[in-house]
Amino acid sequence: xxxxxxxxxxxxxxxxxxxxxxxxxxxxxxxxxxxxxxxxxxxxxxxxxxxxxxxxxxxxxxxxxxxxxxxxxxxxxxxxxxxxxxxxxxxxxxxxxxxxxxxxxxxxxxxxxxxxxxxxxxxxxxxxxxxxxxxxxxxxxxxxxxxxxxxxxxxxxxxxxxxxxxxxxxxxxxxxxxxxxxxxxxxxxxxxxxxxxxxxxxxxxxxxxxxxxxxxxxxxxxxxxxxxxxxxxxxxxxxxxxxxxxxxxxxxxxxxxxxxxxxxxxxxxxxxxxxxxxxxxxxxxxxxxxxxxxxxxxxxxxxxxxxxxxxxxxxxxxxxxxxxxxxxxxxxxxxxxxxxxxxxxxxxxxxxxxxxxxxxxxxxxxxxxxxxxxxxxxxxxxxxxxxxxxxxxxxxxxxxxxxxxxxxxxxxxxxxxxxxxxxxxxxxxxxxxxxxxxxxxxxxxxxxxxxxxxxxxxxxxxxxxxxxxxxxxxxxxxxxxxxxxxxxxxxxxxxxxxxxxxxxxxxxxxxxxxxxxxxxxxxxxxxxxxxxxxxxxxxxx
Amino acid sequence: xxxxxxxxxxxxxxxxxxxxxxxxxxxxxxxxxxxxxxxxxxxxxxxxxxxxxxxxxxxxxxxxxxxxxxxxxxxxxxxxxxxxxxxxxxxxxxxxxxxxxxxxxxxxxxxxxxxxxxxxxxxxxxxxxxxxxxxxxxxxxxxxxxxxxxxxxxxxxxxxxxxxxxxxxxxxxxxxxxxxxxxxxxxxxxxxxxxxxxxxxxxxxxxxxxxxxxxxxxxxxxxxxxxxxxxxxxxxxxxxxxxxxxxxxxxxxxxxxxxxxx
Numbered sequence: 001x002x003x004x005x006x007x008x009x010x011x012x013x014x015x016x017x018x019x020x021x022x023x024x025x026x027x028x029x030x031x032x033x034x035x036x037x038x039x040x041x042x043x044x045x046x047x048x049x050x051x052x053x054x055x056x057x058x059x060x061x062x063x064x065x066x067x068x069x070x071x072x073x074x075x076x077x078x079x080x081x082x083x084x085x086x087x088x089x090x091x092x093x094x095x096x097x098x099x100x101x102x103x104x105x106x107x108x109x110x111x112x113x114x115x116x117x118x119x120x121x122x123x124x125x126x127x128x129x130x131x132x133x134x135x136x137x138x139x140x141x142x143x144x145x146x147x148x149x150x151x152x153x154x155x156x157x158x159x160x161x162x163x164x165x166x167x168x169x170x171x172x173x174x175x176x177x178x179x180x181x182x183x184x185x186x187x188x189x190x191x192x193x194x195x196x197x198x199x200x201x202x203x204x205x206x207x208x209x210x211x212x213x214x215x216x217x218x219x220x221x222x223x224x225x226x227x228x229x230x231x232x233x234x235x236x237x238x239x240x241x242x243x244x245x246x247x248x249x250x251x252x253x254x255x256x257x258x259x260x261x262x263x264x265x266x267x268x269x270x271x272x273x274x275x276x277x278x279x280x281x282x283x284x285x286x287x288x289x290x291x292x293x294x295x296x297x298x299x300x301x302x303x304x305x306x307x308x309x310x311x312x313x314x315x316x317x318x319x320x321x322x323x324x325x326x327x328x329x330x331x332x333x334x335x336x337x338x339x340x341x342x343x344x345x346x347x348x349x350x351x352x353x354x355x356x357x358x359x360x361x362x363x364x365x366x367x368x369x370x371x372x373x374x375x376x377x378x379x380x381x382x383x384x385x386x387x388x389x390x391x392x393x394x395x396x397x398x399x400x401x402x403x404x405x406x407x408x409x410x411x412x413x414x415x416x417x418x419x420x421x422x423x424x425x426x427x428x429x430x431x432x433x434x435x436x437x438x439x440x441x442x443x444x445x446x447x448x449x450x451x452x453x454x455x456x457x458x459x460x461x462x463x464x465x466x467x468x469x470x471x472x473x474x475x476x477x478x479x480x481x482x483x484x485x486x487x488x489x490x491x492x493x494x495x496x497x498x499x500x501x502x503x504x505x506x507x508x509x510x511x512x513x514x515x516x517x518x519x520x521x522x523x524x525x526x527x528x529x530x531x532x533x534x535x536x537x538x539x540x541x
Numbered sequence: 542x543x544x545x546x547x548x549x550x551x552x553x554x555x556x557x558x559x560x561x562x563x564x565x566x567x568x569x570x571x572x573x574x575x576x577x578x579x580x581x582x583x584x585x586x587x588x589x590x591x592x593x594x595x596x597x598x599x600x601x602x603x604x605x606x607x608x609x610x611x612x613x614x615x616x617x618x619x620x621x622x623x624x625x626x627x628x629x630x631x632x633x634x635x636x637x638x639x640x641x642x643x644x645x646x647x648x649x650x651x652x653x654x655x656x657x658x659x660x661x662x663x664x665x666x667x668x669x670x671x672x673x674x675x676x677x678x679x680x681x682x683x684x685x686x687x688x689x690x691x692x693x694x695x696x697x698x699x700x701x702x703x704x705x706x707x708x709x710x711x712x713x714x715x716x717x718x719x720x721x722x723x724x725x726x727x728x729x730x731x732x733x734x735x736x737x738x739x740x741x742x743x744x745x746x747x748x749x750x751x752x753x754x755x756x757x758x759x760x761x762x763x764x765x766x767x768x769x770x771x772x773x774x775x776x777x778x779x780x781x782x783x784x785x786x787x788x789x790x791x792x793x794x795x796x797x798x799x800x801x802x803x
Contacts, residue, residue: 099750106752107743153685
């Protein structure tokens with residue numbers, strides 16, 4: 001026993017000085033005190049083995065420190081924590097290294113993106129990746145930047161895309177082996193989307209996977225005429241990685257123009273899809289398209305969650321996916337085979353899924369010039385907000401928009417480089433998706449809810465309802481706690497098994513980020529960004 | 542084979558850019574040299590009066606980049622001082638009612654931000670300078686350039702964009718005459734006797750953050766410390782007797798070539 005304790009101490013001491021190696025990235029379970037990747041692990045379960053904070057003592061959480069952003073933009077970051085140092089980004093690309101215990105700054109580096117950048121939906125950034133002593137950040141002007149994690153000094157900068165054409169990067173990169181993987185945003189500007197990998201040491205491009213097949217490639221005929229050349233299909237959220245299969249899983253976004261598919265007849269591959277790419281070559285291993293020929297802007301830009309378990313009595317390597325189109329899917333991640341798909345919110349654009357998982361379209365809910373009411377809203381049943389899977393409860397937790405709809409009017413428009421290319425408009429008169437300081441919900445108002453879904457049965461085990469919508473991710477822990485926020489600015493701890501609210505704090509600003517947890521010394525902390533600040537809690541001493 | 546004298550190098554961690562503000566030759570349009578005290582006072586004033594609009598590097602207002610010596614309506618010190626006093630009507634630049642010596646201090650600091658354009662004493666060979674920097678000079682035992690070298694002293698990856706040749710030369714010959722606040726070394730002794738030294742990155746009433754000699758980011762609560770000292774001198778030694786004038790010129794040429802990322 002004594003030997004075992006000494007060994008553990010030696011490991012802990014070693015971790016203090018070690019660089020963040022690939023080995024460490026592969027085994028976050030060996031160091032649950034740290035948070036080394038955007039979603040906490042390559043499987044992206046956003047589940048922590050830390051268990052100091054429990055359902056019994058969570059009522060004793062108290063604020064430890066606050067980091068106030070200088071930016072008034074949305075604060076969407078999930079911090080990384082490496083051996084007591086927290087790395088964050090405030091909008092648009094201002095990086096800070098903080099003492100994770102006190103929130104005091106070690107250094108900051110303020111990258112100023114080009115004014116040519118034209119993000120669709122906020123000059124935001126969701127976080128960083130790390131390998132060795134190097135941090136990686138995608139920038140609003142579509143650069144990939146490497147920074148010295150000790151000093152914040154820039155090491156290299158690579159052009160990923162042309163910001164004048166609408167390319168931008170807002171998500172945290174994914175480090176796999178010696179490569180840094182990013183996708184691009186710009187689906188509202190007629191880009192041709194891609195996911196690309198860059199050498200971590202030099203920034204040199206290693207491979208590039210276009211999310212729209214070019215002439216002569218399989219799938220190219222799913223686009224008519226030259227619509228493929230500016231067909232959108234961005235890839236603006238961090239993917240996941242299965243080291244055994246050596247596959248990277250990434251979600252792709254909408255085809256463009258968003259709401260008018262007349263000039264892009266066909267399925268428009270690989271829009272609104274899960275793609276599985278060989279980590280070394282970027283070659284497509286398989287794809288699963290959730291929403292063929294999308295005219296609703298239902299990006300499949302969610303976190304792909306890797307789960308190993310049994311499916312109908314047999315072991316299965318699964319990929320779980322709560323989609324913006326309102327269906328919760330389970331796929332076989334070795335080959336993309338559809339296992340199940342069930343609505344988790346009210347939807348009317350589809351009447352169901354066939355045996356292969358392809359949606360059957362509702363002909364009365366096709367976009368038209370007069371306008372038609374579509375459930376769910378284009379922001380989805382869910383969106384980029386991180387879900388969580390707990391291997392203890394075997395439940396999948398989804399931040400959702402319930403009863404959300406939009407009145408969608410189709411318009412025609414021509415493509416022009418760098419200009420909005422939407423093909424439609426959301427008409428006024430529908431239910432509000434942005435509310436002010438005062439909220440007056442009525443019976444049929446859309447609302448936010450955290451759902452706990454049993455993937456084996458697709459049954460909703462419990463629902464935690466909020467009076468306003470939510471853009472917050474979800475975190476679960478090994479003590480069966482669930483942390484999440486919402487637009488109202490409450491930060492909640494729920495019982496992951498029952499959904500019962502155990503604790504809350506009013507942070508005074510919408511949580512548009514996902515919570516994470518870490519440990520320094522003997523203390524567990526839990527952190528979330530809300531409004532323009534980052535709040536960190538721990539148990540009262 | 543490169544052999545470093547680590548005991549020796551420990552003593553000269555990073556006076557490098559430290560001496561530069563004081564010793565630089567005038568930039569284009571600059572009418573006089575300024576003392577370290579003027580620069581220091583100007584820095585304080587700048588952070589309160591100017592930084593909110595111009596930013597910490599003086600480059601946030603379009604068309605003005607103090608690090609590059611770019612101004613829209615001024616070139617001489619007097620013109621800068623006049624604009625501070627009178628503002629620029631019709632723009633966001635208001636007049637500042639400051640005593641003459643405060644405006645002089647502000648000009649001193651603004652000028653210190655721009656340090657390129659003047660020449661050192663000896664024309665050097667940058668490639669040879671790099672060899673000295675990485676070899677017999679032992680510079681990368683403390684300084685880092687583009688991801689190579691130690692982090693015990695300031696990173697010099699873009700020093701050539703910030704400092705002029707004369708300033709760099711003087712920092713090699715007579716380092717340590719002054720040291721920038723952000724480059725001071727600190728020594729802390731915890732209540733259990735652990736000694737921690739490193740470059741101070743940040744300090745407040747209750748805590749201090751530093752990059753220690755093992756290149757770890759360390760944050761300390763002052764209430765946990767038995768002793769805490771901020772060094773006023775630089776451990777960097779003079780290279781006057783260690784390198785020939787030509788070798789110093791070569792190192793300067795190399796440093797001038799370091800412009801950071803494009």
